[in-house]
Amino acid sequence: MSHDLTPREVEIVRLISLGCTVKEISKIVGLAVSTIDTHRGNAMEKLGVGNMALLTRMAIKHRICKLNEKLTPAEKRKRGRKRDGWN
Template sequence: MAKKRPVNQKKRQAALGKPLSVREKQVLRLISLGCSVKEAAAILKLAPSTVDNHKANAMRKLGANKVALVTRLVIKHKISNLSDRLTPLEKRRSGRKNDGWN
């Protein structure tokens, strides 16, 4: 008798390889630049829970479970590059000071 997989493992397998939505790409870019979910939400003018959902869906589609791996995949898939920085508008919206980071 075959074992049944848990439901979330089935979802994970089904999502793997699906293309990322535009919003998921935006969220991943900001996360890979070092923004927290709260900062990314302020930049995109979304609720933090919405940003967290986009991040989780994108990570499931990429098959990644760590933010460091997501950063590598963002660069590999050309969503962002190594010289990418937050724009002045994004910095203002995030509430970051001129701390030398990004």
């Protein structure tokens, strides 16, 4: 499936669909929270969705993220969350 997302927007959508918060994504990619919010908003507009649940569904539909995909070990370290049983 095609989409008009930039590589950075794809990365942000992937991390959101894997359960990361905007603050965690900021730590992982090294950008300001406001920048992450901007990329997320742009991606949502391009995909025509209005909430995070639909954004996750579109990530799967457009093969940005697979159902069984998990964060990489490096992403887990940068995220800073303790073991929570998810990812």
